[in-house]
Amino acid sequence: MSFHPKMAYDATFHKSARQLEDEGPPFVYTPERRARIDEILARYPPDRKRSAVLPALYLVQEQQGYVTANGIRHVAEVLGITRADVEDVVSYYSMFFTRPVGRFVLSVCRTLSCAVNGAERVTEAICDRLRITPGQTDPLGNFTLLEVECLGACDRAPVVMVNDSWHERQTAETVDKLLDDLLRRGESALTGCHLDIEKRA
Amino acid sequence: MDPVLTAHAREPNSFTLDFYLRHEGYDALKKALTKKPDEIIEMVKASGLRGRGGAGFPTGMKWQFVDKKTAPRYIACNADESEPGTFKDHLLMERNPHLLIEGCAIGCYAIGANVAYIYIRGEFYHVQTILERAIGEAYRHGFLGRNILGSGFDCDVYIHRGAGAYEAGEETALLESLEGKRAQPRNKPPFPALVGLYGKPTAVNNVETLCNVPLIVAKGPEWYAALGPEKNGGPKLYCVSGHVKRPGVYEASMNVTLRELIDGYAGGVPEGRTLKAVIPGGSSVPILMPDQLDTQASFDAIQKAGSLLGSAAIVVLDDTTCMVWLAENLLHFYRHESCGKCTPCREGTDWLHRILQKIERGEGRMRDLDLLSSISANIGGKTLCAFGDAAVTPVLTTLKHFRHEYEAHIREGRCTLTAEWRATKRAAVHA
Numbered sequence: 063m064s065f066h067p068k069m070a071y072d073a074t075f076h077k078s079a080r081q082l083e084d085e086g087p088p089f090v091y092t093p094e095r096r097a098r099i100d101e102i103l104a105r106y107p108p109d110r111k112r113s114a115v116l117p118a119l120y121l122v123q124e125q126q127g128y129v130t131a132n133g134i135r136h137v138a139e140v141l142g143i144t145r146a147d148v149e150d151v152v153s154y155y156s157m158f159f160t161r162p163v164g165r166f167v168l169s170v171c172r173t174l175s176c177a178v179n180g181a182e183r184v185t186e187a188i189c190d191r192l193r194i195t196p197g198q199t200d201p202l203g204n205f206t207l208l209e210v211e212c213l214g215a216c217d218r219a220p221v222v223m224v225n226d227s228w229h230e231r232q233t234a235e236t237v238d239k240l241l242d243d244l245l246r247r248g249e250s251a252l253t254g255c256h257l258d259i260e261k262r263a
Numbered sequence: 264m265d266p267v268l269t270a271h272a273r274e275p276n277s278f279t280l281d282f283y284l285r286h287e288g289y290d291a292l293k294k295a296l297t298k299k300p301d302e303i304i305e306m307v308k309a310s311g312l313r314g315r316g317g318a319g320f321p322t323g324m325k326w327q328f329v330d331k332k333t334a335p336r337y338i339a340c341n342a343d344e345s346e347p348g349t350f351k352d353h354l355l356m357e358r359n360p361h362l363l364i365e366g367c368a369i370g371c372y373a374i375g376a377n378v379a380y381i382y383i384r385g386e387f388y389h390v391q392t393i394l395e396r397a398i399g400e401a402y403r404h405g406f407l408g409r410n411i412l413g414s415g416f417d418c419d420v421y422i423h424r425g426a427g428a429y430e431a432g433e434e435t436a437l438l439e440s441l442e443g444k445r446a447q448p449r450n451k452p453p454f455p456a457l458v459g460l461y462g463k464p465t466a467v468n469n470v471e472t473l474c475n476v477p478l479i480v481a482k483g484p485e486w487y488a489a490l491g492p493e494k495n496g497g498p499k500l501y502c503v504s505g506h507v508k509r510p511g512v513y514e515a516s517m518n519v520t521l522r523e524l525i526d527g528y529a530g531g532v533p534e535g536r537t538l539k540a541v542i543p544g545g546s547s548v549p550i551l552m553p554d555q556l557d558t559q560a561s562f563d564a565i566q567k568a569g570s571l572l573g574s575a576a577i578v579v580l581d582d583t584t585c586m587v588w589l590a591e592n593l594l595h596f597y598r599h600e601s602c603g604k605c606t607p608c609r610e611g612t613d614w615l616h617r618i619l620q621k622i623e624r625g626e627g628r629m630r631d632l633d634l635l636s637s638i639s640a641n642i643g644g645k646t647l648c649a650f651g652d653a654a655v656t657p658v659l660t661t662l663k664h665f666r667h668e669y670e671a672h673i674r675e676g677r678c679t680l681t682a683e684w685r686a687t688k689r690a691a692v693h694a
Contacts, residue, residue, distance in 0.1 A: 105419075105421040110442070110443075110461055112443035112444075113423075113441060113442055115443035116424060116425065116426050116440070116443070117423075117424065119426070120424065120426070147443075147444075150445060151444065151445060154428065154445040154446070154602075155385075155425070155428050155446075156426070156428065157426040157427035158426060172592075172595070173347045173546075173592065173593075173596050174348065174505070174542075174546060174589065174592055174596075175347065175348055175504040175505050175510075177592050178505055178506060178580065178584060210427075211345075211347075211429065211595075211596050211599055211600060212345060212347040212348075212429075212546075212596065213386050214345065214349060214350050214353055214384065214386065214387070215350055215353070216347070216348050216349070216350050216504035216505075216510065216576070216578070217350055217502065217503070217504050217511045217512065218510075219504065219510070226388035226389065227388075227389060228389065
C-alpha cells in the first residue's frame with residue numbers, strides 16, 4: 063500500500079518489488095563452510111553471534127547460488143536467532159538474491175559519473191544482445207543483468223561488475239566482447255581488478 | 264605538495280608488507296607504543312585532522328569523547344565508500360593497505376580498544392582480498408595480535424563485509440549492520456563515542472582519516488598542520504570524475520583550488536565543451552557554478568562558497584548535461600538507497616523521483632516545481648540521519664541554479680538537451 067492518496071507504488075519501487083524466498087531444497091552448510099562460519103564467529107563477542115549474519119548469508123549464496131527459505135532457516139539455527147531476524151537482513155541488502163540468477167551477474171552502474179559516460183548505452187547493448195531487460199536472466203541461464211547504484215569506480219566509468227570483479231571503461235563494443243569472452247572462457251575471463259594486483263604479486 | 268598518502272600508489276607491490284617496511288612502515292606504530300594513549304590523542308588534536316568521510320569533524324575530539332571508563336571499546340573503520348563520485352578509500356586500501364592497518368592499530372591504542380572492525384562495502388571484494396592478505400602479513404610479523412612488539416598491547420583487526428547498502432556508510436547504521444541488523448540509523452544522542460557497537464564506546468572513522476594518523480605520529484602534528492591552510496591541514500585525496508579528460512584520485516593540500524584540480528590535475532573538460540557545474544563533495548552537496556572555481560578546495564572555503572567538501576568527490580559536468588536529468592538520476596539513487604526507517608525520506612524520495620521523471624519526459628506542469636520544493640522542505644531536517652537532507656539537495660540546488668531548464672522542459676514538453684552520451688533509445692523517447 064502507498065502512503066500517498068493518489069500515487070500507488072509502481073512495480074520498480076524497491077521495498078515492494080522484493081519477493082519472498084522460495085523454499086528450495088533442504089539446506090545445511092558443507093563441512094568446509096561450517097568450519098569457516100565457526101572461524102568467522104570468533105571475530106565477534108561470544109554473545110554477539112548475530113553479527114555474523116552477513117558472512118553467513120554470503121556462504122549460503124556461495125553454496126547454492128541464491129538465498130532460499132531453507133538457507134535462511136539454517137543460518138538462523140547456526141546463529142541462534144530467529145528466521146525473521148535473518149529474513150529482515152536478506153530483504154534489506156541488495157547483494158543477496160532470493161531468486162536463481164545466471165552464472166554471471168552483470169551489474170551495470172547507473173549513477174551519475176557512469177551515466178554521463180555512457181552507462182545507458184552499455185545496458186542497452188546487453189539488453190539487445192541477450193533480449194532481456196534489467197532484472198532478468200537470459201533463457202540459457204548464463205547472464206543476469208542488473209542496473210545498480212554507484213559502485214565507487216567513478217574514475218573508470220562506466221563500470222560493469224561481473225559477479226565480484228570489476229570491468230571498467232566499458233562501451234557497447236567492449237561489453238559485447240566481454241560477454242563473448244565469458245561464454246568462451248568462463249570464469250577465467252573475469253579479469254577482476256583493473257590493476258591485476260593479485261596476479262602481479 | 265608532494266603526495267604522502269599515495270606516494271607509492273603506482274609502484275608495483277606497494278600493497279605488500281615488504282614494500283611497506285622499506286618505506287618506514289610501522290615506524291609510527293613503534294613510536295606510538297612508547298607514548299601514553301592520551302599523548303596520541305593530543306597529537307591528533309594538535310594536528311587539526313578532520314574526518315575525511317564527509318562531515319569534517321575533528322578526529323582528536325572524537326577520540327577524546329570516547330568514554331574511557333567503559334570497556335571494551337571499539338574502533339569501527341568506515342570503508343563503505345558509497346557516496347556517488349567517491350573512490351579514494353578504494354585506492355588507499357588497494358595500494359596501501361598496511362597504512363590503514365597501522366592507523367587502526369594506533370587508533371585502538373589511543374582510545375584503549377583492542378578490536379577494530381573494518382566495515383568494507385560488499386562490492387569491494389577484490390580490495391577486501393588485498394586487505395585480508397595484508398592483515399595476515401601484519402599478524403605474522405607481530406604488528407597485530409597479542410603483545411604487539413613486546414609492548415603488552417593487544418590489537419585485532421577484522422574485516423566485515425557489507426552487502427550493498429549506501430546507508431551503511433552512516434555511522435550508526437554501520438554499527439547496526441555490524442551487529443547483524445538492517446543498516447538503519449539510530450537516534451542521536453547518545454553518540455557512538457558513548458554508546459556505540461554492542462552498546463560500548465566506539466570511534467567510527469573513515470579509511471582516509473585513519474590513514475592520516477600514522478603520518479601525524481611519525482612526522483609530528485606541526486608538520487601535518489602546516490601542509491594546508493589553517494584548520495584544514497594535512498594531505499587530502501580528491502576524486503575527480505564526470506566530464507574530465509583524466510578522471511582519478513589526486514592528492515593535494517587543501518590550498519589547492521577547484522580550478523587547479525579540474526583543469527590542472529584532471530585535464531579539464533573534453534575539447535569543445537564548456538564547464539556547466541561542479542558538485543564538489545559527492546552527490547549530496549549543493550552545486551557550485553563556473554564562476555566559483557577559484558574557491559579553495561578546503562572544508563571551510565567550500566562551505567563559505569555555499570557547498571560542502573564532503574568526501575571530496577568532485578563531479579564535473581559540462582554543457583551537454585541536462586540538469587533535470589541529473590536531479591532525476593540522483594533521486595533514483597536516493598529513492599533506492601533510502602533505508603525506509605523515517606517516513607518523510609522513504610515516501611518523499613519516491614515522490615520526488617516520480618515528479619522529476621515526469622518533467623524529464625516532458626509531462627510536467629509548472630506547479631510541479633513548487634511541489635518539488637514543498638516535498639523537499641518536508642524531508643530536509645525531518646529525518647534521523649543526514650540522508651534526508653542529502654536526498655533533497657540535488658533537487659533544491661538544481662532548482663536554484665537551473666530553474667529555467669525545468670521551465671523549458673515543461674513549456675516545450677520535452678528534454679531540451681539531447682546529450683550524446685545518453686542511450687539512443689532513451690533519447691528517442693525524448694524526441
